Amino acid sequence: MRAAKTSRYRVQFPPADAHDLQQDEVFFHIIENGSQEVRIRFHDYDQIYLRPGLYEQLFYDRLKCASPTKVGELLERALNTASEPITELRVLDLGAGNGMMGEVLKNRHGVARLVGADIIVEARDAAFRDRPDVYDDYYVADFTKLSPQDEDLAQEWSFNCLTSVAALGFGDIPPKAFFTALQLIKPQGWVAFNIKETFLDRSDQSGFSRFIRELIFSEYLEVYHLERYRHRLSMEGSPLFYYALVARKTSSIPNDFLTQACAVDS
Ligand SMILES: C[S@@+](CC[C@H](N)C(=O)[O-])C[C@H]1O[C@@H](n2cnc3c(N)ncnc32)[C@H](O)[C@@H]1O
Incomplete structure (x- = not known):
């Protein structure tokens, strides 16, 4: 809707x-x-x-943002490849904003459960105001310091998919928040997100880039799709390219993975 x-x-x-x-x-x-x-x-x-x-x-x-549609399509394609129904996904949508990705996941792909999360209350209010039927629940929380109560609540949802669209890096979601969310996903679950293309470039040595590169090439993610596509236009009308990535989380990730990854020297 x-x-x-x-x-x-x-x-x-x-x-x-x-x-x-x-x-x-x-x-x-x-x-x-x-x-x-x-x-x-x-x-x-x-x-x-x-x-x-x-x-x-x-x-x-x-600005013709295409990312929720693109990431949703690739997620569905990955599940088809794995012969798993997308309708059984229990999704945590991190950086959910006012629900653009949630709308795609719920209305186009029919996921079973969908919980939004964002750091600002205005996002949750806007999501419930504009798309009241999309999210089953919505956390307003800082995932860099999730309280034990919030963590317990999140565990109860038994998430088997994490999505994060147009929200990683650039002063938005930092590596620690993304990592915390990833840890809430069951082994053999799915992760689908997009990132600016420079994040995969070795010359980018920011903590976020290093973490993402280490993660993608680690034994903990089995990559199904990695696609460069036009995320949206810039204000001047030039294309901004991002990568969309869909992967299976193979197993639990050690808690020190994040610090190790950010410390790696190239
Ligand atoms: C560009 S919006 C994307 C919204 C939606 N995913 C979409 O595709 O339209 C980025 C969202 O990330 C949220 N965000 C930024 N930092 C965050 C953090 N540390 N934890 C959770 N959400 C965060 C912002 O509040 C904002 O709602």
Whole structure:
């Protein structure tokens, strides 16, 4: 189900000389109440989610984000290859935002259970406001320091799939949060996510890149699909390429994997 139709916003992108910004610094203006100009960064998710339909208008209608569809398709293809029904997945959707990936998983692929997780309450409020039938539950939590109670609650869902779309790296979900979520997935479960293409480039020595590369090539993931595709357009209209990855988590991952991976020298 698509979010209830809302009025369109008057969105203005800044002049080209402001475009040389990191992806998490990019901003735009919206004109509200006739003339009031409000400046919002792409990563001011709280401000964006407070305005129904703005996230969809900006990232999906204007910047043509294709990632939930792409990651959902590859996940289904991997399960077909493994002769496992996607309808039996119990999914934790990390960095769920207002539910764009959740909508694809529930309505297009028919997963059995779906729990969202995000670090800001505005995301959960927007998901329940705009897509009330998508998530069975939704955690607002910082996965870098999940409380034992939250961890117990999460264990009770017996997740066998982790998804994270348009949410890893770039000041969003750090390696520790992703690793904690991955640890909640049962052995033989699935993981499906996307990352910016430079994260797989050896020249990128950020903690997140090192962790992801070590993980992909480790014995703990059995990769079914790794595909480079156009995630969305930049503000200037250039394609931004990402990798979508679907893998099976083969077994429990030692707790020190994260620290070891981030410490590895290339
Ligand atoms: C670009 S949105 C993606 C939302 C949705 N997955 C989609 O595909 O449209 C990134 C989301 O990640 C969330 N996020 C950022 N840091 C996070 C963290 N440490 N833990 C959980 N969620 C986080 C943000 O609040 C935001 O809702």
